[in-house]
C-alpha cells in the first residue's frame with residue numbers, strides 16, 4: 167500500500183510501527199457553527215482511509231478532536247450571551263449528526279480540547295524546562311530558532327520566513343524573541359474562559375492541543391497524521407516542533423493532506439455568498455450523495471462543487487443502487503448452490519480482474535476515483551450477467567462484492583431493515599452486560615452496530631437512553 171507523504175513529498179510504501187495496527191490522528195473542526203462542506207472533505211476522505219485499512223485487516227485507532235476553545239466560539243457565545251461551552255456542546259452535537267449522515271464512523275476517541283488542559287500545561291512546562299519555550303507577561307511562546315527541523319513539513323526555510331517578518335521586531339511591536347515564535351499559552355482576557363497555570367490564568371494556543379491529544383490517545387509517534395492542506399503551515403509544522411521537542415522521537419511517520427473543495431471554481435467564502443453547510447446540502451440531496459461525490463475525485467486534487475456535478479454524482483450512485491437492488495431480487499429468487507455454471511467462468515474471471523482493479527487503485531494512495539470506476543464496471547457486468555438463469559453462487563458473489571466494496575468507501579447500498587424497539591433494548595442490555603464484564607470492545611461494537619442502524623445511545627445518570635437519529 168502506497169501513501170503520498172507530505173513530509174517527503176513522495177509516495178511511500180506504508181509500514182505501520184506495530185504490525186497489524188495503525189494509530190491515526192485527524193485534526194477535527196472548531197465547533198462554533200454547523201460544519202461546512204469543505205470541512206466534510208477531510209472527514210469523508212480519512213474515514214475512507216480508515217475503512218480501507220480495516221478492510222485490509224488492520225486494527226485502527228482513529229482519533230479526531232473537537233477544538234472547543236477558540237476566539238470564534240467565544241465571539242459567538244458573547245453574541246448570544248451564553249457560556250462558550252453552550253456553543254461548543256451544541257455544535258459538537260450537530261457535527262455528530264452530520265457525520266452520521268455522511269456515514270463517517272465514530273472515532274475510537276473524540277477528545278475535546280477543554281478536557282485536556284492539564285496535559286497541555288504539562289507539555290508546555292516541559293518545553294519551557296527544555297529551553298524550547300519562554301514566558302513573557304503571562305504568554306508562553308515556542309522558541310522556533312531552537313528547533314533544528316523547523317520547516318521540514320512545509321518545506322520552508324526558517325531564515326526566509328524570518329526575514330519576511332524582521333520589521334515587527336525592529337519596530338518593537340512584538341514581545342517575541344523572534345517573529346516566527348508562536349503562542350503556546352495566552353493570558354486570560356475579560357469574558358474569556360480560563361484555566362489556572364504556572365503562568366497565571368489563561369488558555370492554550372491551538373497547536374498545542376493536537377500535540378497533547380494525539381500523544382495521549384495514539385502515542386509519541388503516530389503512523390498517520392492527517393488534515394486539510396491549509397493545516398500544513400503553520401498548524402502541523404508547529405505540532406511537529408512541539409511534539410518532537412517534547413518527546414524526542416519523530417511525531418508522525420506519514421502526513422496526509424486533502425486538497426480543498428471550491429464552489430463553482432471559486433474559494434468558498436461567506437462574504438462571497440458561496441458558502442454551504444452540510445445541513446443545507448442535506449436538504450437538497452441525500453448526504454450519501456455528498457459522500458459519493460467527494461470520493462469521485464482523488465483526495466489530493468482540488469474538488470469543484472456545483473449543483474450540476476452533485477446531480478451527476480447522484481445519478482451515478484443511483485445506477486449502483488439500482489443494480490444492487492436488481493441483483494438482490496434475483497439472488498433471493500434463486501435456489502441455493504455453491505457451484506457456478508460453466509458458462510459463467512468468463513464473467514467470473516472478469517469480476518476478479520475488476521476486484522483487483524479496485525484494490526490496485528486503493529493501494530495507490532487511496533485512488534477512490536479509479537476504485538469507483540471499477541465499481542461501475544462491476545455494475546455493468548452485473549446488469550448483463552446476473553439473471554434468473556444465473557447460478558446462486560455467481561449471482562451472490564457479484565452482489566456481495568459490489569455491496570462490500572461500496573461499504574469500504576462508506577457507501578450504503580443495501581436497504582436497511584427497520585430495527586424494532588425490542589431488539590434495540592435487547593442489544594442495550596447486552597452492552598450493559600459486556601461493560602459489567604469489562605469487555606469494552608464488545609460494548610463498543612454493540613454501540614457501533616446500533617449507530618450504523620441510526621440508533622444513538624446516550625449514557626445518562628438515569629441509565630442508557632436511546633434515540634433514532
Ligand code: AMP
Pocket residue numbers: 193194195196203204205206207208393394395396397424425426427428434
Ligand atoms: P477548521 O474547523 O477550519 O479547523 O477545519 C477543519 C478541517 O476542515 C481542517 O482539516 C481543514 O483543513 C478542513 N477544511 C476547511 N475548509 C476546507 C475546504 N474548503 N476544503 C477542504 N477542506 C477544508
Ligand code: ZN
Pocket residue numbers: 193194376401405
Ligand atoms: Zn491539529
